[in-house]
Amino acid sequence: MQYIPGKKHKYGIKLFKICDENGYVHDLIVYEGKKTTPGQNLSKDVVMNLSEKYLDAGRSIVTDNFYTSVDLAKSLLNRSTHLLGTVRKNRRGLPKDIISTKLHKGEMIAKENDDGILVLKWKDKRDVLALSTKHSVGFVTVRSKRNRRKTALKPSVIAEYNKYKSAIDFSDQMGSYCNPLRRNVRWFQKLGIELLLTTSVVNAYLIYKSRKRLTTKTYTITKFRENLCIQLMDLQQRRATDPVVTKHEFGKNPLTDHRNRLIRRKCIHCYESLRQEGKSSVEAKKLTKKTSTVCLTCPTKPSVCASCFANKHSK
Template sequence: MARRIRDEDIRRILEDSDGEEEIIELLDQEEDLQDEEYQDDDDEDGEAYLEVGPVIEETVENIAREVQIGDVSGQPSNERVLDNPIRLPTPDVPSRAPVSRRRRRSTAPVDIAAEWSFEVKELSRKQFTGHEEPPRQQVLFDSDSDIYTIFRKIIDDDVINLMVQQTNLYAQRLLQEPGKPHSRKFRWSDVDEPEMLKFLGVIFLTGIIVFPTLECYWKKDDIYYHPLLHKINMSYNRFRLILRCWHFCDNNAPREENDRLYKISPLIDLIIGNSRTIYTPGQIIVVDESMVHFRGRLLFCQYIPSKTHKYGIKIYKLCSAEGYTWGYQIYSGQSVQVFGLDTSGSIVVTLAEGLLDEGRCMITDNYYTSVPLAEFLLSRNTDLCGTVNRKRRGLPKDVMDAKLATGEIAVKQKNENVTVLKWKDKRDVCALSTCHGKEMSPTSGRTPKLKPNMILSYNKGKKGIDVADQMASYNSPIRKTIIWYKKVAIDLLAIAVVNSTIIYNEMHPGSREKLTILAAHEAIVKMLLQPDLLHQETRSRTPQSQAGSSRSSELPGPSRLAVRDTINEEFSPRRLNFIEEEASSSIANADAAAEELFVVSHAKDSHDWEEYDDDELRRILEAYEEVNIVEENVTEDVEMIQTDQSVPDELI
């Protein structure tokens, strides 16, 4: 029986011989035999060996015998001759490990090229039937509708009630948890709908007026002092307490086991549902993703280098060409899969479910566009136009790999309804459409450039998402926080303002009547804070009863809000002296302003200062209103603080 020699032995035998090259050449020839059937044998040590043919075995045996006797040229050698024939072990290559005796399954490749043709026909859009009935925005609103009315259709009473109920519920459970004796949470009192609207107004105000911290909005320092925050009857502590307890769901309610979005899902359903019920998009709709900036610890936090905010929560949006957000879905690693489509295609169909079958054109980028998605949308009477990844399955390889010069195109068509095009601009651009052929048109501008109509339509429609994100970024009230769902909630509020502005501008086509995002925010903030502002305005316009009456009756004396905001903090003994000094200074300023105002007003021989445009008179009155302190109230409140170191309940 022939003795087998392992790899180590034959390498040692052939180490310094000229026959090593012949052995290596022989092994290379054996590896090239693709149709040879291999067998595997296991010896006592369990190692597999390769059975070679008799001719190859004889050749190796002769070479080995020559090596043992001497070199190939016939020189004698002192080495002992092996009597047993040499059997070549299997080369130590992972791919040549023991081969299964089962026959490999032969799969016939799909002939993709046969499905595509160079004969390209001109394609047209589907007939749009989405506006056969009047659009919802034209039915619900008219030219007399103001921006706040539209806004309250999106942020309606159901949304406010959800915030009120869940905020109060969360606050009650928070009070049951242990805390520090002087913690702010023990001052909690249930919030109601007017106060929640006021709270939202302050949130929007922080987007219009940007200060470093929230506390700065209530400071009386000349750098930060803003009189509006001292007229709305909401202190800094109260705002922070509501913000802490701001909630949108019942944490103890039954839910799906792996639901990662239960904290924010009720609010999304209400706001996006209201946005859908008051607006009918046009023929062009676009799907893309945006980011809500967040760098905290979150399971589904994403990193997208191409976005302005690289880290954050990824949002899939469906928008109209004007930028109206109609669909909103948070990426959480869990999505609904549509049969026959991949994940990205399923997202498009899920977002657009209420808009299909009406002849619209869907604009997508290369993350979503695919041949199966195009065929699915065609079956739902919807066109698709967008850029496509050249590595997608089902695309004609000769078009995707074509080498083009600048301005040239390569195009093919499938079943006379799906067109794939590659166009060379500064770089290669691959696109797919079900409503375009290979026609090209010049661009508008000073230097017209010939481009495919498919690309022009994509560029025109794709801006919808960009416009929506751009307008939502203006005057955004989003601030740093570790609570991710509150950031998403503020993003939804910003979207509500953008959607309201788009509807308002559509109802007022005149350029002079259109609102900017800043003007829309200002109008909404004024209306949200209107009850308190009207109350303050009424008190400030109270006529003087007598010329010689006291200062509190002669001049508009605001309430004790400024004092309340000061003593509402958790005081320490070191701050008492500061309060006394500040109160004394305020009293002196109030007296001086009152005397000067009295003299000037009587010099005008009138008590209604608003009838005059005298800048000096207005400056004096504004100085008096900014002081906002009455001498008797300040003295009384400071004495209370000095005696028991506590804040009166009526001042909280």
Template sequence: MDDGNIDEATAENNEEQMSDSSDSEMNEVPQQIETQASESESNVEEPEAFSDSQDDRTPNALRNIDGPEWKAPQGNQPVLIPFTKESGVNKNLSELLIVEEPLGFYSALVYDGIFQYIVDQTNLYATQTLTNEKDVTPHARVNDWFPTDIYEMKRFFGLVIYMGIVRLPKLADFWSREPMFKTEFASAAMPRNRFQLLLNMVHFADNENNPQNDRLHKLQSLVDMVVHNFQTVLEPGETICIDESLIPFRGRLVMRQYLKGKRHKYDIKIFKLCCNEGYTYNIQIYAGKNIDQQQTTPTRVVMKLAEPLLDCGRTMITDNWYTSLSLAEQLLDRQTHLIGTLRKNRKENPRTVTEKKLKPGECFAGENHKGITILSWRDKRYVLMLSTKHSDSQTEVRNRRGQTKKKPEVVLAYNKGKSPVDKSDQITAYQSPLRKTIKWYRKLAFEILLNTAIVNAGLMYKEVKHENISILAFRKSVAYGLCSVRPPPAEEIETVMPNMLRNCEKNAWLACSKEPEEDSNLL
């Protein structure tokens, strides 16, 4: 049974994500529960019809069909330790950032050490490319390479952000002299050929030190550094949410996902833990079922992403791909509640609840000896929920039309707690700098550094400075700041160095990079 979004406002945002396709369990990206979608009754999944005698069963029948552990809801939910941590941006950091512009908030997440790491790996990759004479023709543009530095790398990333804000048909059009395309912003940051050379050479790992069967080697070190900063600067609140995001990619890649019903049918999957209005706290890239089958099961994904946040009395929100009775039990052992939608075909589900025939607006629930509640509710379609925090109680709510109706409290809690991932994905899509490429690691790096990190920095800005700022204005400010970075006056050699001297320095650097190979030949 597909999920939809119970909340009407959330349903509008996710409408184009809904699909009637049914993929395999690893390829299916479950959606939120949609209750206000206009669907015909023929599409509603009806449970097995009960006989008259079955319809009149009392809740005690739970004991007869599903064993003694399931019974009518008693409200005996487990009592966990209270959540007492102070959530939000680190206090000491807030005092420093209160006077900063958006670039200062972005630099708190993507600091100079990360840029220097990218510079080192880019220069290393360029050296490896140039020393391999078989891959370099005499007139190749790579022969014009000279080592980059942190100032140039910042301007490079600032230009990539700018290109997401201002869209032109081709990359070269940003340096075009035609009146229709002419702009001075890109040319003031760096020449076109240098930008294209950096775009070709930018790297995030040493290709010659690739561990066997590590598909994420080209990116994992960078992801670890950025995620560490995400987790250091902010403490999540009581409610956290896990879901997956999809990065469109049509190149050849073994861990690429195919989703027939989606707008972008070929994607790379990223598991995300979000909190606080869309702040991304942790990330795990899906590397494929065959290479890491044990770590990519739904329960393992949740436990790994949430490991730093367990044992604190928090509440985890998941959709029906992750939610199961075994996950709820594991989280309870770690002092964490679980609320989520549930698939009807899970083995541990009580049949009396999943197969109960209901009229619109009715709900039916069962509770086991650990206080875990599984509830079936019928609105426009059947909805199956699991909660370790709620019983079967309902609350009256008013919709946009002014109509009053009853909804289970677990449904309301799910709708409220599920929004961070959706908000993160929605804000990230605005002015995204992602472009078509055959290099998957570059696309994922730009997604993490120039989308996820910027959204996180924007949320920090709003919390610390108590100012509303659009994602467009925040991106513009960061792009301006990065593109205006220049080395100190004593290091501004490139602006006055004659071309001949610069070429001599480049040739000397290439000669030094080839010296070890020549020495080994002499020996």
């Protein structure tokens, strides 16, 4: 369990996920504390473990500033894998002149080392520090999300990072709709619910949407969940049947106390009648008669006195 003050849900279990560009979760790690490989920090250890089966194939990995570092970039380059991501200014190995230079909006400064690791700083609304092993210094024209007619120049590193960084956010966003998690569920149950009813359902939704060539607007995750529930319950193939009439059976409570005496409990119908008359719950409990008889047919075997069984319960 971890406390994250900046999040809406401040307490939770930390999961590290690796997604493709569509948001499909290929693998994840449950954070169990600082159990890292000797000589590596947590963020690097997580990336190397999650991406192990995808290395040595010329792929690119996009990370946010929690994971990105020069050390990680070198390790991935040794495994024929590129790294792209924002980076924190206190990471080791970053050029000090890049970090300390003050820029005006739209300006950029960059430096590339002999290993092909490019570090750049670009001024937008605030300073953006990024690292890439697959880009060179350059700008591209991008369209505004709010006004498609408006264009602006951005470094190619930032433009591609923005394109792929939303994959994990999209997966989490889809999982937040109709979330089955509740406060009174224990932490290990929450983990099971998260994996079974959130992550796996979102993955299934992305596959289905891709196969059917649907969009998120035309076929929502909520509609997919509804259809999934219907198919799992097989409601469409069920036929209407005559309701089963259960005959209630009156008898003694089979349970006894430590002295082998019949257990006497308050009649449920007497209590309900008193509450309907306007009695408070405390008054109703005091006035309700105790009985050793129950309904033997009902699953919970509720305590019922003889008069209530004849007049209410058996009807």
